[in-house]
Amino acid sequence: MKNKPTAALGWTTLLLMLTSLFMVFEWVPTEEDQGIVQRIFYFHVPCAWVAFAAFGLVAIAGMFYLWLKEPLFDDLGYAAAEIGMVFCTLVLITGSIWAKPIWGVWWTWDSRLTTTFILWLLYGGYLFLREVSDHTPEVARFSAVIGIVAALDVPVVVLSVRLWRTIHPAVLVTRSGEHGLEDPRMVITLLVCLAAFTMLFAWMLLLRFYQLRMGTRLMIIRRDIALIEAAAGDY
C-alpha cells in the first residue's frame, strides 16, 4: 500500500476530484429546467459508471478464476464487488435525493431504478455469501458463478431507458441518438468527473486487492504455523 505508484495514483485522484468539484460548483452553467439540483448529475453518473465497471470486472475475474483456478482472480473479483457495491449504493442514494425535488417522490418503481435496485441486491447477496463463508475453493467457485450471472443485469440497467417506458432521463444518449447536454461545458465537466471517478476506482481497487492478497498470505502463514506446532507436538 505504501508503494510509489499507488501513492501517485492516490494524489492524482485527489487532484482530479478537487478539479471536478471546482467545475461542478463554479464553472459549469446551471441547467435551466431543473436548476441547481441538476448538478447532482455530475457525480451521480460517474458513480453509476464505476459501479458498472466494477461489476463487469467481477464477471471477468470470475471467468478467469473458473478457467485458471488462480486465487488471485478470486481476490480481484471480491475487491471489485465490494467497491461496486459502495458506488451502486451511492447511485441509489443520490438518485433518490435528485428525484425528490424533480419527480416529487424519493422512490418510484421505474424500470431504471428497479433494475439498479436488483443489481444492488444481487451483489449484496454475493458479498453476504463471501462474508459468512469460509475462504475455500468451493466458495470461490460458487461466488465466481454468482458474480458472472449478476453482471448480466448491467446491460439491462443501461438499456432499460430504451427498452421500457420510463421517467428516468436518457441524458447521455437520448432516444434520438444524441447526448442531452445543452452546453459544451456540461460535457467537459462530466468527462472530467468520469476521469476522476475512474481513477478513484483504480486506486481503491489497488488498495483493497493488495489487502486481500495480504490476507491470503496471512492465512497461509497461520496454516504453516499450525502444521509446525502440530508436528512439534507429535515429536
Added chain:
Amino acid sequence: MEHFDYLFAAYSIIFIVIFGYVAFIWRRQAHLESDLRAMEERLRQLKTEAPPPEVKSAAQK
C-alpha cells in the same frame, strides 16, 4: 439557489461514504500489517526452534 439542500446532501453523502470506505480499508490494513509481522516472526522462530527433519527421524529411531 432553490433545492440547494438536496445538492448539499447528495455531495455530502458521496464524500462521507467514500471517505468512510477508505478509512475502513486503512484501519484494516494497519491490523493486517501488524498481524502479518507477528505471524512471520512466529514462523521464523518456529523454524529455528524446530529440529530439522533428519534429526527428528534420528530421534524417532
